Amino acid sequence: MKRNITKNEFNLFFNLLNIHYDIFAPVRKKGQGAFSDTDIIYYEKVVTFDEIEWAEKSTYSPKDIVFPVSQTIINFIEDRLFIPNMKSSKPIYILMRPCDINGIKRIDEIFLNNGPSEDFYYKRIREKISFALIECIDGFENCFCVSMNANKNSDWDFAISLDKYRPFISIEIKNAKIENIFHSMVTDASNIAAPEVANKNFEICFPEKNLKKVMLPNINEMPASIYSDSEFWDEYKNRCIACGRCNTTCVTCSCFSTNDIRYDDSQNVGERQRVWASCHISKFSMMAGGHEMRKDNASRMRFKTFHKIYDYKKRFGEEKGHMCVGCGRCDDNCPEYISFSMIINKLSARISADINEGKK
């Protein structure tokens, strides 16, 4: 079903939707940027149209809805363990741009299909989540979703476009239940779009090209020499300051640590938390005794690069694509102006030079 609606209708629809679902969407948080008088955009529960940031890419990805930054996974009292209940029992809709929907599907593999068992905590919330699409046509400055083949997606139940017949909002619904909710709206004739506008046809579009383009190396032609090519990686030893923003804003970074916390007064009561941990953040993969596998920032960068555009595809197969979806948040947020898309291109150039050398 396709329909062009007024903001008023949109809010009525969302009101009804909110009875059955928690709806998450990007929200602009005024003054919450790291620098004073700047904003950040992150995902939060929303009820109305105006709460949602439609125009800009969110600073943080929506991954924290399904994989919280910090969550209690076990409470314990002496030898008894308790699994905490979920905060909300409602099913969830997340309004996302196509790269982010693809991003969540990438981390599905990590949590659900990686190794012998599914991740219990991820699964129980993931089962409640459905996708809604925010139409994205032009992308943004640092996007390279087209190169990553993550620019399109059809796994959504409804899609919203603001660009078809402004000021009307175009909505396409593919799910029968949502369509029923939509039709159950009781509208006041003065606030709805006239039938000739409401029924105008439209097509939901996807980005067809980005300002940034990356050349991906062929995963079957990765020369072993690149791992130890210090000339290639050492640039990042000093340029990267390991602040971790590329990881925390990334939609697919999904490493975590677990910490046991004992409440001060009683050492026998406490909880186990799991928190985000990432290759560019201190203590990542630190072992007992304090040994670190990747101490310098160049090897952290190499680790991330291969994870994003080599290891994942190698493990999960050609059809799953690369882990990186080209959302470009790493480049948006790097305080040192390190461009990840540039690293991918440099790597590809270095590898094809290697291959050409070999052919000679």
Next chain:
Amino acid sequence: MSLDINRKIIQKNAYRITKKRNKTAIRIRVPGGHLETKYFPIIAQIADQFGNGSVHITTRQGFEIPDIDYKYIPEINKLLSTLIVGLECSIGVSINNPEEGYPAAGTRNISACIGNRVCPFANFDTTSLALRMEKEVYPNNFHIKIAITGCPNDCIKAHLQDFGIIGMTEPQYIYDKCIGCEACINACKKFVTGALTLHNHKVKKDHRRCIGCGECILKCPTSAWIRSNKTFFRLIILGRTGKKNPRLAATFLNWATEEVVIQVIKNIYALIDKEIDKSLPKEHLGYIIDRVGFNLFKNSVLQNICLNEEIKIAQNLFFIGYQYEKDIFMEV
């Protein structure tokens, strides 16, 4: 024919007696140290036409144009009216006749670091505060120096002013967004006061140690630290250079709001008027307060002020300075 000049009048007009006989210099105010380039041609014209074609950039972020004949003062004042209207009247400073030049020179130009228009560390827009404050303190003949700085790095050297205003934010911690990476803890330990510690894999803040610099917010990769809605200020007072007893300013108010800071500075003028040693050509505020005592100062400037609830007020001032001779403040 020899010149006959009333020194008191021309000094109030922002001109000064210079080393060179028969030559003066004009000081131009630039509140907040930031101005549009459209004013440059006027400054250049005055220097070229009446001075020696050069301009000095003052420590207080104004311009001083040297080597001017006293006789050109009226003509220069006419040219200055564009600057006075554009940089003073436009921000609410009341000046009766801008064509007669600056009406006072006692309260100096409010200087400001570049602030958050450019600097990532700044907790607020320092220039804008200078522009809001100018009308509260100028024109005024009492010698007062005010400087505004965006964070406790104090790049403007607020510690050497009668009133130094340091911008603060009160970092807000979101427990559920913290990953215990210790970036904030390490930064606070290394660059600031070590107000943060790791406790149960999360961060604990000692509010008494926190100086509101925002370093933790800048370093946090998950936005677990965010800025407070309110901007706060630390008001440091009575710092000075000078021959007798240079010293760094001491904290008078901590976690004060803009309204409180402005009101305190406004209140100082009545106290100076009452207590200044009128036998001297001028007396710096610091020496007045040294003489009349901190409690009198405190009671006068806090009079009729509605204090914000977060504010902390000094019980006493402890200055870090030095004396050339240990009996410098002894009666002879």
